[in-house]
Amino acid sequence: MARYRPVDTQPKLIPIDLAAQLLPGTFEHALQHLLEQAIDLTPFDARYRNDTTGAPAYAPAMLLRVVLFAYSRGIVSSRAMARACEEQVTFIALSGDSRPHFTTIAHFVRTLGEQIAPIFAAVLAVCERQGLIGREMFAIDGVKLPSNASKHRSGTxxxxxxxxxxxxxxxxxxxxxxxxxxxxxxxxxxxxxxxxxxxxxxxxxxxxxxxxxxxxxDRRGPTGAVRKSNRTDNDSAKMATSKGVIQGFTGVAAVDAAHQIIVEAQAHGTGAEQELLLPVVEATAALRTSETLITADAGYHSEANLRALAEGGVPALIADNGLRQRDARFATQGRYTALPNPLHDKSRPAKKPSEVFSPADFRYDPVARTCVCPAGKSLYRKGATNITRGHIAEHFRGAQRDCGPCPLRRQCLRTPDTTPVRNVAFFRDRVGRTVNYSALMRERIDTEAGRAQYAQRLATVEPVFANLRANKRLDRFTLRGRTKVDTQWKLYCLVHNIEKLAKSGYAV
CATH class of the missing domain: 1.10.287 (Helix Hairpins)
Structure with a gap:
């Protein structure tokens, strides 16, 4: 009968070389090298007043290593981090077997505040030295995540x-x-x-x-409109997502197209993406060149944003809501909206057919400034310029001799028995606007080169959010207050950038 050596799985006291557990090429090795040799953490010394009295403090570099490595493994709870520092070899190696208490870890993350921004910038500087930032295109997008706040406690x-x-x-x-x-x-x-x-x-x-x-x-937005407050976390906001309404924050990131390095990360307590574009663009000014292209989806499109980008000389491609309707590549997308979706019904109710001719049924020539009705009769132009509700328009009116005996009268007039002739208006622009930046953006993005450049946005920024949400299991912010949530968002983005460094061969 065969005999085998016994397999003993009982606890053992085995000497371990902790430094040897951090293998070159891994995330933890790059993290250790960054925080020990490449980043200056002396500003953290101002936190402590134990030069002559008091107990020795835990090293900020050690706590930061533990937190970032835990986030990279999908561990958010400070209790789970403290337990990992006692049970898992890699955590023991990163912490130097110091076993910090969970309250120490929680307090460190909660009080990082503005000290995380210099660390984020220092990691970007290392990424630049490694040639990971191309500066050709920065793609901006955001993700809405629930926070540690109750949406039932929102209101004015x-x-x-x-x-x-x-x-x-x-x-x-x-x-x-x-x-x-x-x-x-x-x-x-x-x-x-x-x-x-x-x-x-x-x-x-x-x-x-x-x-x-x-x-x-009350809380108020940029336009002065009242926003709902929240008694749990007044910095958070109630926002609509594809999975329903949440109470939380929007994490915004600007991602470089070369190697998907996050060059800017901010968290804001608002679901209105339009007001988040310019703060992110301004924050990337030191990294951008005069030819760096800014791209963003339709959520960031507004006339004010486009005007600010144009006046600042920032090249940009910002989509509008009608981009796909104008793109021939999406001509068959309607067949997919008809498919059943258990999470969201994308079908739209059919529009009721118009009972009378709309302005689209009239042949309008903006150059010659003429208009021909569906019956083939020319209409008279009423005045050189007309203003209707703040819009500049050209008004046309049919002649009595043409509209009176017209066989299409009942298709053209809502009340043919009392209305003598048809009036129609074609709107051109708003009063006081000298340049229509939205129209200029549509012209640029609808070109072949514009569509090719904008198409790179999706492949640049969406994989970053997929990595953070799926691989790092970032499904909610666990802190309260914009400063703390912004810190947590930057920590997760730091994890992503350090992973890129590790995979590029940093410190091997």
Missing amino acids: RADFERQASKMEQAAEAMLARHRAEDARPVEPTLHAKDAARVEQLLADAAQLRSWLTQHPT
């Missing part, structure tokens, strides 16, 4: 006032009812369950009143 100050009043009225009604019952000698006093309910209502109402006192004004 008026909403919160009404909620507090309803709670107080409900508590008062319950108390009044029980006072009336207590007046009867056979009825018991206020039940414990009802008393707890009244106490909870009054406590919630008091909390609402306190929040309203601490926040005397």
Whole structure:
């Protein structure tokens, strides 16, 4: 009968060379080399006042290594990080077997604040020395993620006032009812369950009143419109996604097309992407050249953004909502919207056919400034220039001799029995606008070269978000406040950039 050596899986005390666990070419080796030799972390010394008294502190480089490596493995919880520093060899090697407590790790991440920006810039400088930043195109896009906030606690100050009043009225009604019952000698006093309910209502109402006192004004957007506040995290925002409405932040990234290096990362508590474009473009000014192309999807398209980019001399291709409708390559996309989708019904209700001729049925020549109706009759132009609701338009009117006996009269007029002739208007531009930047952008992006350049955007930025969300399991922000969430977003983007460095052969 065959005999085999025993396999002993019991715990052993084995000497381990911790430095040998960080193999060249791996993420952890590149991370160790960066934080020990390439990045200056002396600004962290200002955090501590233990030169002569107090216990020695954990080294910021060690804590940063642990956090970044944990994020690269999809570990977000500080408790899980602390446990990994006791159980997993790679974590033990990166931490030098120092076993930091989970509260130490959580406090370090929570208080990083503005100190993460110089580290992010230092890693970019290393990427540039390695030749990973091409500066030919920066693709900008964002991802909406839920945060550590409840969307049920969102609303305006008026909403919160009404909620507090309803709670107080409900508590008062319950108390009044029980006072009336207590007046009867056979009825018991206020039940414990009802008393707890009244106490909870009054406590919630008091909390609402306190929040309203601490926040005397509503949140407002760039245009001054009132935005909903949130009592859990007032920096977060309620935003619509393909999977429903969430309460969270938008993580924006600008990605270089050469090797998909994230050159700028910001987190904002708004779902309106239009107002996020210019801050990211301005933040990349030091990295861009005069020929660096900025690309972004239709969510970032607005006349104000295009004007600012044009006036700043920034080359850009920003799509508009009608880009695919004008592109012959998407002529057959309608057949896919008809397919059933359990998550989202992409089909649109069929438009009701117009009962009368629309302006599109008239032949309008903007050069000759003439108009011919569907019956083949020329219309009179009314004035040189007409302004309707802030738009410059050309108005045309049919002649009585043509419209009166016309056989298409009932197809042309909504009330043919009372309306003598047809009027039609063609709009050209807004009042006071000298340059239509949206039209200029459409002309540029609809060219063969423009479409080819814009097509690179998808392959540049989307794989980055796929890596962060799927591989790194970033499905939500775990902190509160824009500063802390922005720090966490930059940490994840740092992980992505360091991975690129490791795969390029850095520190091998």
